[in-house]
Amino acid sequence: MAKIQLKNLKKSYGAIEVIKNINLEVHQGEFIVFIGPSGSGKSTLLRLISGLGEMTSGELLFDGELVNNLPPAERGIAMVFQSYALYPHMNVYANMAFGMKLAKANKEKIKKRVLDTAYLLQIEHLLDRLPKHLSGGERQRVAIGRAIVRNPRVFLFDEPLSNLDAALRGTMRLEIAKLHRSMQNVTMIYVTHDQIEAMTLADRIVVLRDGQIEQVGTPQEIYEKPQSQFVAKFIGNPEMNFLTGSFSTHLGCSTLGIRPEHIDIVPHGSGVWSGKLVHSENLGADTYLFVEIGADKPLIVRQNNTRPIPLQSKITLNPREEKHLYRFDSDGKPVLAR
């Protein structure tokens, strides 16, 4: 329910600058995902927004109101932690009611809100259990419930699914997406290092690197128009192929990027690259082919529904369309029109 503005946000520990001058505007009701490798400052940035961490300089505004000096509880935020951070000695009901109880809300109101939330998340049958008697997924659901009960302006998620196994992660991802749809106008900021979560949940993705914003955009924009070689490499699985030297110079760039899914196998003599198949990974629906074309690393080609190709056979490859070629200069910035 809030518009969030970050203006020239900086954070340093001693001489080490972990957040370097961040400017960002999060719209009301938006689902924003911070993504970046470890050490990129994404969690630190979330902590600055929550108020658990103190910024060194800059301004943080919620709905135009400066909240720099407001304690976390008065910012109208709720946070879901990676380790769930449930109170181990309280049952689920008490865990969810704790915030409202501290705010001195009346008992009936608390009860109604907790029960409504429990209904929403289908955890009504768990209300009198202790966290230690819950499974990982149930714990995270309770943690999300505790956040909802607070009726926050902004939801903050700090890698909430990282402790869950792969199958459960998928289910919970779906639930968070559903939650966001059902709670219209609630702003959500979500930190993750998992690009699938970022791509599927986000309205906009913020890619962070070394405490700076590398790119902000919709998942589509980030995938199709990466503003740097870093973003291009970071988003996409398997990651983008990068070719240098003679492969790129004749196209007027120092590095040429192409995603594995944008390469086609073509008849001999008609393609741009040709080489020997050195390895292949069959994932069922897709097969990743590793083709040695004389570059630093084998070129990865993603194919679906192909008949198996024997190892060591010679393959000719061609980019599907010219727009799928990404050209970067020596600083990793995109080269625009030739």
Add this chain to the structure above:
Amino acid sequence: MMKQTFKNTAFYIFVAVLILFSVFPFYYAIITSFTHGGALFQVQYWPKHFDFINYKTIFSQDNFLLSLVNSLIVATITVICSLFLGITAAYALGRVTFYGRTLLLLSILAISMFPQVAILAGLFELIRFFALFNTRWALILSYTILSLPFTVWVLTIFMRSLPVEIEEAAIIDGATPWIIITHIFWPLLRPAVITTGLLSFIGAWNEFLFALTFIRSESLRTVPMAIAFISGASEHEIPWGIIMAASVVVTVPLIILVLFFQRRIIEGLVLGGVKG
């Protein structure tokens, strides 16, 4: 098979020796407390007859009963003071980053290494300065000082082992440091709190040197002093039977305390061992 049996037997023999070694003095005290007169001076390992006269004697002395009350008051208030200061200090030392924290922690540890005698003179000055000489507060103050280093140290280490996220979740829920201590840390720290509380109670209950130095009035004596001052019919007689009876009487409350809290300690340890 034979080897296994031998191992088991050896193990239980070892355990038996250990138990005998640690329990025998107390057992002998109990036996002695039931004998009197000439029988005291015969070595006996099994109680032959139960004679409650020693117990009757000590309970008929007002001073002994009074000393029990004194000890109870002093030890209880000491526990309350040292736990209050200990938990709040542990919060600061375990959770709040400030300049010189490690130095402070190390000096607290260093303080606990001093022998009691070393601080006796300084403490005496302190107590005179606060005009506490010959009051129960003199003992409460000195016992609190005595038990604090250990309490703070143990609680700090325990506090550090609790996940920070739980505290942060509470901060976001709007909890003040005081609420965090009382609603979050206190229940989670309970095993450590009970352990340190018990130890400071036992320390205060059994302490002798400070009690001897800071208390003059007979009516303010604590139990260890009262026992030390029990005298026989003549100055040549040490009334071992009565002394032993008194010792048994003052030990029983401690045993009851430990047994009572034992279950809580175990329950708490299990609670703390599970990831929240």
